[in-house]
Amino acid sequence: MDSALTDPHNGSAEGAGPTNGTTRPPSTPEGIALAYGSLLLMALLPIFFGALRSVRCARGKKELLAEEVAGRKEASKVVAVKTAMEAEDWCGDLVQEMHRPLCLNASDMPETITSRDAARFPIIASCTLLGLYLFFKKGETSLQKGSGDSGFLVATGNPDILFLFVSLPQIFSQEYINLLLSMYFFVLGILALSHTIRGAEHQDVVSQQETVTFSPFMNRFFPANFPNRQYQLLFTQGSGENKEEIINYEFDTKDLVCLGLSSIVGVWYLLRKHWIANNLFGLAFSLNGVELLHLNNVSTGCILLGGLFIYDVFWVFGTNVMVTVAKSFEAPIKLVFPQDLLEKGLEADNFAMLGLGDIVIPGIFIALLLRFDISLKKNTHTYFYTSFAAYIFGLGLTIFIMHIFKHAQPALLYLVPACIGFPILVALAKGEVTEMFSYEESNPKDPAAVTESKEGTEASASKGLEKKEK
Numbered sequence: 001m002d003s004a005l006t007d008p009h010n011g012s013a014e015g016a017g018p019t020n021g022t023t024r025p026p027s028t029p030e031g032i033a034l035a036y037g038s039l040l041l042m043a044l045l046p047i048f049f050g051a052l053r054s055v056r057c058a059r060g061k062k063e064l065l066a067e068e069v070a071g072r073k074e075a076s077k078v079v080a081v082k083t084a085m086e087a088e089d090w091c092g093d094l095v096q097e098m099h100r101p102l103c104l105n106a107s108d109m110p111e112t113i114t115s116r117d118a119a120r121f122p123i124i125a126s127c128t129l130l131g132l133y134l135f136f137k138k139g140e141t142s143l144q145k146g147s148g149d150s151g152f153l154v155a156t157g158n159p160d161i162l163f164l165f166v167s168l169p170q171i172f173s174q175e176y177i178n179l180l181l182s183m184y185f186f187v188l189g190i191l192a193l194s195h196t197i198r199g200a201e202h203q204d205v206v207s208q209q210e211t212v213t214f215s216p217f218m219n220r221f222f223p224a225n226f227p228n229r230q231y232q233l234l235f236t237q238g239s240g241e242n243k244e245e246i247i248n249y250e251f252d253t254k255d256l257v258c259l260g261l262s263s264i265v266g267v268w269y270l271l272r273k274h275w276i277a278n279n280l281f282g283l284a285f286s287l288n289g290v291e292l293l294h295l296n297n298v299s300t301g302c303i304l305l306g307g308l309f310i311y312d313v314f315w316v317f318g319t320n321v322m323v324t325v326a327k328s329f330e331a332p333i334k335l336v337f338p339q340d341l342l343e344k345g346l347e348a349d350n351f352a353m354l355g356l357g358d359i360v361i362p363g364i365f366i367a368l369l370l371r372f373d374i375s376l377k378k379n380t381h382t383y384f385y386t387s388f389a390a391y392i393f394g395l396g397l398t399i400f401i402m403h404i405f406k407h408a409q410p411a412l413l414y415l416v417p418a419c420i421g422f423p424i425l426v427a428l429a430k431g432e433v434t435e436m437f438s439y440e441e442s443n444p445k446d447p448a449a450v451t452e453s454k455e456g457t458e459a460s461a462s463k464g465l466e467k468k469e470k
Helices: 029-081 084-098 115-136 174-198 216-221 253-272 275-292 298-318 321-328 341-347 357-376 382-405 412-430 433-438 447-469
Strands: 004-006 111-113 143-145 152-158 161-166 200-203 210-213 230-237 244-252 293-295 334-338 351-355
Touching: 029 275, 029 293, 029 334, 029 341, 029 351, 029 357, 029 382, 111 115, 115 174, 115 298, 115 321, 174 253, 174 275, 244 253, 253 275, 275 293, 275 334, 275 357, 293 298, 293 357, 298 321, 298 357, 298 412, 298 433, 334 341, 351 357, 357 382, 357 412, 382 412, 412 433
Parallel strands: 111 293
Antiparallel strands: 004 351, 143 152, 152 161, 200 210, 230 244, 334 351
16 A cells, blocks of 8 residues: 655656666756646545545435335334234244345445454555565665575665565566556556446436436537447356356446446556556546445544554655555556656656555545535535545645655655544534544444344334233
8 A cells, every 4th residue: 555645856766767877857846836736636536526426325325225124114014913923923024034135236335444444454554565565675675594595584675674574486576566466457447447437326216227427528428319228247156046146237338438448548558657547547546445435433534544644654754665665566556747747748757646545545534524414414514624624734734844855755644633633623613523423324234233233123123012912
């Protein structure tokens, strides 16, 4: 996970630089301002639109759940015409029926992050980052062989930090690793960009028909009389009563057009690694992340941001790991913008970069506060606008500090206190701290939520039986 904001000044290596030993000319103030401003704008776009789409995504999930509950409530009216003993047996069956899993497509449901997930995420991210570093650092890391040819090696990439790892034969070079990762992100990028262009999918709870809201650009792109045909990709396993669906995906001609346009960008990125293609994929990843990753409550968001605050500070200030991986990792996991664009045009190569983690992680917290605003039903988006302004302030402060000290900065060092502190101060001023921290988003896939719901249903059924006996 790349989370550092870096700024190559006056010939420091970044991206595809000169290979003849010469240094780059100093970046002009205008070029630096343009690069910083563009990175800030590109960071804000997926957060803003991803937060709005997350509301529609959460609303669609609630509508489906509400429809399921409404159907079961209708069935519960039968209890009124049964005897007490029959009702008791029937209610037992009803309780079991209410906790059968909903028949929803997992790909259309947002992924809910719990407090346990949030606590483990910095550890998993650190292991991944260190693994990538050990691959990319060969040639720059001085290795001291221990006892035996297959013993332990000590890597001293940073004079203050020592890493121990098992000596393995050098099977894969950096070029092959980047090629493998490029192919992987080529596929993911096409799917993410296609989903971004395609728009949000909704299901009408009355007609049960799925509709797609395309972006304004795509609405203008497709004429009113566009021949749109429906298709279905179905893979099953077994036969007869044992037949099981493996893949059941419905799509139409417009989906294929979106996929084709995204594939053109993917081929462009794969062949040229151009920074514009990189940014298109990066923006698509960021927007989809903010839209589909949902925190279940504010406390979980504080745990996640707090853990990644420590993660970011340690790997940027304590070691050279984060910056090394950011410069070596050829994948669209960062937004880049050239500081020499005014001098070299689209072939510029002196890049400032911003990791997608600095967009998605605060972005999902800001999206949560937008959904909290809507839950208050006050027709105001106070906490969303506050956290959005806090993000602008935090990222602007990061850029300022980086420009003054000429050193890569852990952006979450400034973003986390701003994005958490500002909304909490507003909640204290409005006397809504309790409401903020008690706001909870249900997760139908969470066993704890299912157990809670089951206990509540059983209690309601018992009360109903007691009334009938009286």
